[in-house]
Amino acid sequence: MDFVFTDDEEAMRASVQAFIAEHITDEVRKELADAHAGMGKGPQLRALQEEIYRRGWLAISWPKEYGGQGGATVTQYIVEEEFVRACDMRVGGGGTGGPAILASGTEQQKREYLPAASQLQITFCQGYSEPHCGTDLAALRCRAIRKGDKYVINGQKIYTTNAQNATHIFLLARTNPDSRRQAGLSVFLVPMNTPGITVRPLWTIQNDPKAPPNTTYGESRTNEVFFDDVEVPASCLLGEEGDGWSVTQRGLNLDRVGAWRYLMSVRRTEDIVNLLKSGDDRVAGLRNDPAVRDKIADLWTEAQMCRLMTMRSISISSRGGKFVSEGAAEKVTGPEHGVRATEAISQILGPYAEQLSSSPEAIESGVYAHNLQGxxxxxxxxxSVQVMRDQIARKGLGMPKPPSAAKPRRDVASV
Ligand SMILES: Cc1cc2nc3c(=O)[nH]c(=O)nc-3n(C[C@H](O)[C@H](O)[C@H](O)COP(=O)(O)OP(=O)(O)OC[C@H]3O[C@@H](n4cnc5c(N)ncnc54)[C@H](O)[C@@H]3O)c2cc1C
Structure with missing residues (x-):
């Protein structure tokens, strides 16, 4: 097994790093932070995205006929990794919409949505969770009932991140009102400007006080989305009617892995290592503290394990394979490492690192405290990690279902 990147791949990484050094200016960072705070994209950020698109970095592994570059998954991984590490920007073709349309869309849908998505003219928010169901997604109630050549949608989604900016919602709804659980669900690609859709902000813990730029999971806003007699043409259906559960699960598995997911978890460990290695006088005492060095070594070891798990997922995807429980394993190790790392960093840096951005005594504008929250x-x-563990036990290890008293439902899944 060889995890070393080829010379061409390293050259690609160097060219992305050089681009970032030149183009990710303080103004761009500020506009990125505003965009994360739900304030839309500023002119500098738009110009940057256009330039990234012109270089062919937005959908590297998508087929050329659908607006991609027909490139390797690993190249896409490298581009994504560099942008997330530098500025939390997710480029490279991941996310909910594109990969799911590639996997399940009709030829017409691929041609309609993917070239536009590869230029970010079409962006998706994810409409799965509802007020009474998140983990237990199969209990969803939002309905899409066929009437002639249309579907009429009624219901509510919650925690729909980026609904205020997205052009489309990737909607999971019940098409057969008599169906139970995951049978009778379907996925729709619904334009957000369709009459009858209302978006209401749902402010997160990161909103008050506002998380500073560069906070992991620093989004200050998610949303509620209401559907009142929303009519969409039947051509908005993705995949077959009633096949929404498998369409959704494919998309979710793709979202659980990759450079973005991995780096969001281990970036904090990389940051603290860089800070301790730097000449910053404020951390001179900590640098040589044996307890700190031990803790950092532990975190770094864990971070390498997360990276190797991501490499395995990239390797499976590159070979056209499907995840059994690898995505679930990555979704447990990365986030749990992220929590341990932010807790350890707060302990290492002391009480000032636990002050939020509103405090005049917060260090680095409160980023450590906001990372801990996020x-x-x-x-x-x-x-959730609990449900992922259940998937690893049953699908990965072939363990029997638990006895009925503690039995999680067969079709439990989550977004
Ligand atoms: C900031 C933010 C952004 C989000 N963005 C989106 C989005 O864009 N689109 C979207 O659709 N959703 C989004 N979500 C929703 C998210 O996916 C749900 O919060 C998640 O699925 C959990 O659902 P829940 O909140 O209803 O919690 P619950 O389902 O009530 O779960 C609470 C806890 O109970 C545990 N639990 C539940 N059932 C079981 C079981 N059977 N066995 C073991 N443990 C169990 C869970 O693991 C969890 O720890 C977002 C959530 C947040 C917080």
């Missing part, structure tokens, strides 16, 4: 979120979204 880290837990990743253990719940896209499949």
């Amino acid at each position: 880290a837990f979120q990743s253990t719940v979204n896209h499949g």
